[in-house]
Amino acid sequence: MNELLNNILFLPEQASTFAERVDSLHIFVVTVTMLSSFAVGTAALYFFFRYRRRTAEQMTEYVVPSVKTEFLFVSLPLIFFLTWFVIGFRDFVFVTTPPKDAMDVYVMGKQWMWKFSYPEGPNGVNVLHVPANRPVRLLITSRDVIHSFFVPAFRIKMDAVPGRYTQTWFEATKPGTYQILCTEYCGLSHSKMLGEVVVLSPEEWDAWLKEQRRGDLANRQDALADLSLAPPPARMAEQGQKVAAEVGCFKCHTVNGEPHIGPTFLGMYGRQETLQDGNDIIADEAYITQSMMDPGAHLVSGYPNAMPTFQGKLTGPQTAAIVEYIKTLRTPDIRTTGASQGPVYEPIQQ
């Protein structure tokens, strides 16, 4: 019965403890709404028909409501509304009060991706791994504009506000993959700011954690390499790919030759580009660097001026590494999978 109603109402599957609570109130409210609308509508239609005008000159009686009638008009909706309020507010308190034993995950919204970091574990972009049947508290903030973190299957949502942390929590009830959407308009690629929550069973979660710890060790070596301002040239491209994934280049630039929001990285280095002012320019190191720092300066024809500046957000070596990485993408046979398709791990910043 419940499932049937959920299908009629197009509700997504219930995958958290909060989802069931919300849905039962939802169904209660919808039922009352429908029934009372139907009652009012039927009464109105009956009156329209029963009291239709019979002669052009017809007069009517003077009818006024008694105090009892007016009292009924006020109290009937009030009773229903207050009932919904009480249940709804109780559930709202439930979802705004994380349990004390909840596991913490930091969430940062950023045009146009979600970054997750675990106090004791790895970081990730756009994919959030959590264990099933364990409360997870999300501490949410934003790096630029307001975003809103929404998982329909969990029925939770919380704004990511720059300059402050907001929090919400959930307890996933079954393993699976659930979509994360951004619901606060945040610019050009608002609708592409998607991510997913991967809910793992306890065993899978332990295995995943172990895996991450291993990767973590490798990352630590990278971190050591990072200390040198000039990483070994052979590793720079790899480093660049990582940085590019981390700062979100792949949200707008593909590496497989398809134009997206920005031009593809494939074959970009050394290419002759036509600019919006009609001039041509060769995409060399200087141009690529300038485009990262002052993206609007020389826009390639056919692309919007949508890229944020990375001035101050990338260090010199990081910029250099990205340029080196783009250089490696010269021929179609050097294809690299866009790193934004999976989580990217970076060293834990203690």
Add this chain to the structure above:
Amino acid sequence: MSPSSSSIAAEPGAVPAPGEHHEHHPSYLVDGTTVKSWLLTLDHKRIGVMYLIWVLLFFLVGGIYALVVRFELLTPGPTIVDAMTYNRAFTMHGVVMIFLFMIPAIPGAFGNFMLPLMLGAKDVAFPRLNLLSLYLLLGGAAIAIWGMLNGGMDTGWTFYTPYSTHTTTTVAPILFGAFIIGFSSIATGLNFIVTTHTMRAPGITWFRMPLFVWAMYATACIQVLATPVLGLVLLLVVGEQLFQFGIFDPARGGDPVLFQHLFWFYSHPAVYIMVLPSFGVMSEIVATFSRKNIFGYRAVAFSSLGIAFVGFFAWGHHMFVSGQSTFNAGVFAVLTMLVGVFTAIKVFNWVGTVYKGAVDFKTPFAYFCGFLYFTVFGGMTGVAFATASLDVPWHDTYFVVAHFHFIMVGATIMAFMAALHYWFPKMFGKTYHEGWGLVSAALIILGFNATFIPQFLLGNAGMPRRYYEYPERFQTLNVASTMGATLLAMGFLITAIYLTYSLVYGEKSSANPWNSRGYEWLTESPPPTHNFVGPQPVYKDEPHFYVDPEKAEVPDAV
């Protein structure tokens, strides 16, 4: 409130026999035919007609943007425009429809025309201010449209900071335009308040005012009290963008949520600036077409004031998931419910008005049916939204879009269309074709449902608003919605055609074609320049008093 006499509500003061006074008192339409006599007129009726022409034009512009948005959403990926154009289109759809159509439409066009007539006055209290408010609207619109054509804006009509201060699109002129339009709204409101207080004809006491006047009065109070807040907050955003004030930008120590508080402190009451006039229109229409006194006149009148008052204390329900305290959410949730209670009082009393009435199912009444349905459904979903826990999944999804289109747009459009048909003979002295009226009303109501019911379901399914691209599972419902929008557009197109035709070739209407007892019908249609010819009408009873003289002494309380 009992009928004080067995006579009819008011007697036209020596209604001139057709033609008798005609040479000496031409209708306002032909009293001066130069362009200047229109553009510089101080006659509230001409100003109302000019408002009508402009808001219809803005409605067309906003409607075209709406169709761009809807057709873009036919497929999950890019369909007809690129992402930036789409973002600009939904922003301009919102800005144009709200600031240039919904807010000025009924007060500007019908309020201006009818308010003095309903109060037995010769004009509004400040005719020059009235003309100024029209030109402020047009001036603000011109600046905003200049901004639209020179870059446009992609923030959504809510202008949330810090996005609006960081976007590279042209925000400043459009916000400045909206700021100026705000003054137009304030001036209109002020004018109506003073007119209602000082210009009532002898016999029109507060409780004999037509309910349209009550609704306009409540609306005017909101306009005067809330609009300045919007004006100031828009100026702050412009300052923030141009001069880096740092009021809302956290990087400079500001608070982005402060903007939301200030913005919704106007924009939530603004919803009632849009719907209260339509409640007023409908009170008039239901009485006229069911030929019945308003059931619970005082309850309907006071609930308008109640909505206006409580409307000021409900803005926080836009921010349940913005990180405000849980306690705040509870307070705003309860206060929002009260709006629902006041609206319910109105709905019950409208249905009660039909009870023992004599219903004539003409086009305005068809719109009343649609209105009743949109108000109940839109209002109920509003209360559902105010239920804090349900707001969490629904917030900023298509459910919101569907809800506010139902109540703000559905109800207002129904009232606007109803008013247009109901007062068409009054304003222009012509009749329209009833058959076409009913057909287009049916099309519009059907189209509206077909557009927005799928959007309720989209919201349930979790589709966020302002999405240029969407996951494929949402496509079926989006296609249904776009089909509905097409139907809706066809309905409006038909209306535009037959009303324009009637304006030129329509039959001449009698002075009171509906046999209404509304006060505005006590003069000729179209009225002469100074509204009434000869002695003032005598107002002895509440408006819309259709009692059979023999039964007048036995009020029947239900």
